[in-house]
Every structure is written in structure tokens, then in C-alpha cells.
């Protein structure tokens with residue numbers, strides 16, 4: 001008995017059965033004898049091809065009933081691209097990179113590796129604009145879903161659900177401190193960012209209300225000016241807008257940087273006038 005393979009369709013969890021240059025859709029679920037009946041994909045096209053194929057669990061074709069109507073064989077490039085489309089989804093699930101980049105990399109790799117020539121492969125390659133919505137859905141599913149986001153400040157727990165946000169994409173520390181005080185202050189800065197800040201004589205501190213998450217009053221961005229370039233170095237979430245919070249924010253930043261081996265000695269702090 002000849003073997004078949006399963007090729008992922010565009011729909012999640014659905015497969016074509018691929019056998020001898022033809023694609024089949026599942027017609028009837030597997031019966032108690034382990035036989036699944038599939039019908040030629042071209043049944044729904046003009047040719048209304050009625051070929052039925054019975055397959056077993058061992059990956060074998062048990063029988064084929066009737067003869068295919070006059071329709072084209074499936075191009076290898078189409079099968080390659082169906083597989084590549086599915087790989088793109090898996091790669092997006094597994095990687096933290098930007099969706100479009102991961103997608104393009106996967107498809108380009110499949111085209112480059114395909115034996116069918118560029119023309120055919122490109123013809124069947126999925127278009128980003130057609131698939132981007134699905135890809136973002138996959139990506140977002142793996143992020144903290146909205147109902148999981150903390151409703152109150154006490155629910156923010158970096159030792160629990162939100163632990164992954166304490167690390168950078170390269171698995172280095174990102175959370176610098178979370179003081180857990182009543183007027184809670186949370187600061188994110190990696191060691192590279194602290195190093196840049198430690199070398200900067202001039203800091204730019206910029207508070208934004210608009211971008212701050214609802215549980216916080218303000219997000220502070222601290223930029224360092226180094227080698228004629230502005231570097232974004234620390235992200236600090238504040239609950240209150242008062243002098244005490246500002247002072248604590250800077251004080252904590254300095255103290256926690258020392259823990260990681262960095263000493264801050266800015267000569268000018270631009271935009272920071274309340275100290």
C-alpha cells in the first residue's frame with residue numbers, strides 16, 4: 001500500500017491528505033476500524049472530481065475509488081508553501097522577534113530551499129498582508145491575555161505570572177527594582193543600559209502621562225547622551241506625582257545601579273527640575 005502524508009491547510013488543526021500529486025479533504029471522520037475517508041479537493045471546483053480515498057492510521061492509502069477528472073496535478077511548490085505557511089506560524093509561536101520578519105524569513109528560506117524553481121514557489125507563497133491578522137493572533141495568544149493583566153497595583157507580582165517581563169529577550173535581567181512600597185515604584189533597566197547611564201554626564205528625564213499604564217500615574221524615561229547619541233536607558237513607573245516620589249526614584253536608581261556595579265555621576269539632568 002502506498003503512503004500518504006498530511007499537509008496543514010490554512011485552517012488551524014486541519015490537514016489535507018496528500019497522495020500521488022493530489023490533495024484530499026477529509027470527508028468522514030475515522031471509523032471504528034481506523035479508516036478515514038477523504039475526497040479529492042477538486043470536488044468543489046468546476047471539475048467536481050468525485051474520487052474517494054480511504055486511508056488507515058498507519059499512513060497508508062487503503063483504496064481509491066473512481067478516477068480523477070481532468071484536473072491538474074498539485075504542484076510541489078504549493079505543497080511546499082502550505083508547509084512553509086504552517087512553519088511560519090510555529091516560528092512565530094517560538095520566537096520573540098517581530099511578526100513580519102519571522103514570517104518573511106521562514107517563507108524566503110522555504111523558497112530558497114525548494115527544488116521547484118523560484119517562479120512556482122513565489123506563485124504559491126502566502127502573502128503577508130493576507131496572513132498577518134492570523135499571525136498576530138498567534139503571537140498575542142502567548143502574551144499575557146487582557147483578563148490576566150493586574151486590576152490593582154497589589155496584583156503586580158513579578159515572582160508569579162509576570163516573571164517573564166523581568167528579563168530581556170536575551171534572557172538577561174531587565175527589572176532593576178520593584179520597591180513594593182505603598183507608593184510603589186518599578187524600574188526597568190538592563191546592565192547595558194546602566195552602563196551607558198554610568199558613562200553619561202548628561203541625562204534627559206522625560207515623564208509621560210499618556211503612555212502610562214492605568215495603574216500608574218506616570219512613566220519616566222531616562223535617556224543618556226553619549227557619543228553624540230541619545231540612548232534610552234531606564235523606564236520607571238510611578239504611582240504619584242510628588243517631590244518625594246521623584247527623589248525616591250532617582251535615589252533608588254542610583255542605589256540599585258551600585259548593586260550591579262555601576263556608579264552614576266551625571267553632571268546635568270535635563271528636564272528634571274523638581275529635586
Ligand SMILES: [Zn+2]
Pocket residue numbers: 022040041042043049050051067068069071
Ligand atoms: Zn480529483
